[in-house]
Amino acid sequence: MSVNHSTATLRRAIISRESLTSQLALVLGGVLFLAAMAQISIPIPGSPVPVTGQTLAVLLLGTSYGFSLGFTTVAAYLALGVAGAPFFAHGSHGVHVVTGATGGYLIGMLATSALVGGLAGRKWDQRITTVIPTMIIGNTLTFTFGLIWLHHVVGQSWSWAFSKGFTPFLLGEFIKIAIASTALPTLWRFVTHRS
Numbered sequence: 001m002s003v004n005h006s007t008a009t010l011r012r013a014i015i016s017r018e019s020l021t022s023q024l025a026l027v028l029g030g031v032l033f034l035a036a037m038a039q040i041s042i043p044i045p046g047s048p049v050p051v052t053g054q055t056l057a058v059l060l061l062g063t064s065y066g067f068s069l070g071f072t073t074v075a076a077y078l079a080l081g082v083a084g085a086p087f088f089a090h091g092s093h094g095v096h097v098v099t100g101a102t103g104g105y106l107i108g109m110l111a112t113s114a115l116v117g118g119l120a121g122r123k124w125d126q127r128i129t130t131v132i133p134t135m136i137i138g139n140t141l142t143f144t145f146g147l148i149w150l151h152h153v154v155g156q157s158w159s160w161a162f163s164k165g166f167t168p169f170l171l172g173e174f175i176k177i178a179i180a181s182t183a184l185p186t187l188w189r190f191v192t193h194r195s
Contacts, residue, residue, distance in 0.1 A: 009066035009120050010184070013191045023069065030061045030073035031080060035087035047164035048101035049150065052089050054109060055142055056176040059135050062113035063120040063184055070117035074110045104149020108142035115141055125184045135177040143169070 015022060037053030044050060062070035081087040081097065088097045088106075098106055116125075116138040124130040143166055151161040 009117070010064040010125065010187060010191065011066060011069065013188075026065065026069060027073045027076055030065065030070075031077045031087070033057055033061065034074065034077045035081075035085070038087060038089050039091065041089040044164065044168045047168065048154070049105065049146070049165050050089050050102075051169060051172050053176075054089075054105075055112075055139060055173065056179060058109040058113050058142070059116060059138055059176065059180045060183070062116035062138065063125040063131075063134065063180070064187075065113075065117060066121050067114055067117035070113040071110065074113040078106060078110060099153075101150055101153050102146070103153070105142060105146035107149070108145025111145060112138040112142045126188045128181060128185050131184050132177065132181045135180050139173050139177060143173075 011026065012018070015026075034054060034057045037057035040053035042051040058074060061073055064070075065073060077087060078098065081093050082095050084093050086093050089102070097103065116134055119125070119130075119134045119137075124134045147161050147165050150165040151158055154161070156164075
């Protein structure tokens with residue numbers, strides 16, 4: 001199998017000939033993966049925002065799928081959750097989740113999927129020296145949306161928003177970034193070796 005590493009995303013490197021059926025299967029698989037990772041949920045005392053596995057899932061899907069398919073997958077996840085599928089943290093669903101305190105993080109994940117997918121299309125996910133900044137930039141975008149919306153919805157001070165919506169997540173996000181930053185270049189080495 002020949003892989004064009006200048007423009008290929010990991011998805012295109014592994015699935016060289018895509019069809020509409022394979023793309024729909026990837027979107028469905030990605031949506032289910034996001035929904036499963038959302039159920040890994042740990043409440044934070046005094047905060048309406050739980051620690052979940054969603055941010056890791058978005059980083060992995062966005063970079064693996066690329067800009068358009070990554071964005072489409074996260075958009076489908078959000079749309080299905082709003083429509084009533086129990087895909088959000090703790091099996092929640094409905095428009096109130098997106099308009100509530102955690103909504104900014106969810107919209108931030110949509111923007112992050114596009115950003116990291118675009119960077120992956122420029123090979124930023126293939127080397128450790130570029131994948132770490134990609135993951136940090138992606139997480140920063142998610143938390144920027146999340147904190148702005150949390151501050152707006154809850155009406156507390158910025159220091160409260162940071163102490164309840166950012167600081168408790170630092171260790172977990174560091175671990176998620178380490179996982180994604182290690183997994184992606186390793187997968188690329190495997191794909192390159194196989195081709």
